[in-house]
Amino acid sequence: MTSREFCRIAGRLMRRPAAPFHEHAVREEVERLCREHGLAFRRDRFGNVLVRLHTARVRPLVLAAHMDHPGFEIVRRRGAACRVRFQGGVGDSWFRPGLPLRLMPSGARAALGPRVGKDKTFELIPRQPVDSADAFAVWEMEDFSVRNGRIHGRACDDLIGVAAILATLIELKRKRARVNVIGVLSRAEEIGFRGALAVADSGALPRTSLVISLETSRELPGVRMDSGVILRVGDRALVFDPKAGRFLSEVALDLQRRNRSFQFQRALMSGGTCEGTVYQEFGFQTAAVCVALGNYHNCAPRNRIAPEFVSVKDACGMVDLLVHAARCMPKYERMTSALPARLRRLLRNARRRLLTSAT
The missing domain is CATH 2.40.10 (Thrombin, subunit H)
Structure with a gap:
């Protein structure tokens, strides 16, 4: 997907102000985009939106983001x-x-x-x-603008994540990919993950799903804006599933071999707690990705209220990663077994040398 098309999707969402429990305008735009692109969707009884692209009998990949903002x-x-x-x-x-x-x-x-x-x-x-x-x-501030490779607006958190989910599904459908992807667009995350908790407990998601939480996360030492999507090892509350994280790392490396311009980073983003914690604590195998965010929750230096901002390049890289991850799901076990196999080979060699030099 081109950066211009991604920005069009993000702009349509970000021009619809929202707050916890008041996500109706964003939700209507989400559903409008789904209808325009022929994506199947439904609202659950809590008002969350679930979007599904199911074209193959493979393990479900769940992409989760929230529609509200403080x-x-x-x-x-x-x-x-x-x-x-x-x-x-x-x-x-x-x-x-x-x-x-x-x-x-x-x-x-x-x-x-x-x-x-x-x-x-x-x-x-x-x-x-x-x-x-x-x-x-x-x-009262600008809803959305693009300047110098940055998306600026009130609610990059987490409408960039919502836009990335929709862009991923649109791209997969356009390419007629053989996938099983569920997008979960939740409500009232900013005051205790209300929508995500309801979804995780409802039985709406297959228990075998791999869940990837999408966020924007405040820029911390060790990560840089414009240096690529961040494979989020964990958040303030906990560390996510290591095998799921290994899968995303292998997907990112494979994508980088195919496209040298693709960049990614790997970090523990402890600036806040994300919906990944909810899904992991409710028994789902969980990983997370994010992009670096400026002016987190509209809090700018010197106690100013100002628009948030993210890198267009980083956001589009997140979409590229998720598209490739969805297509790699049939190879999940093979991709995640490479490291254990390599360690077993090292163990065999280590035993021989250790035994011959033990005395």
């Missing part, structure tokens, strides 16, 4: 007065009275007012009349 929920109305509560991980020092907000779904302008109490509840200062349908608010 934002404000309207929790109280009294006439023209409103209070909003922030949902998501942003430190106290970033909340300053007067910061511009956008009410949704009307798009009316407002500003952040004084804090009320100890939790992240604030008075809302309307700049325009508040519509009775308005249910949440987001930071």
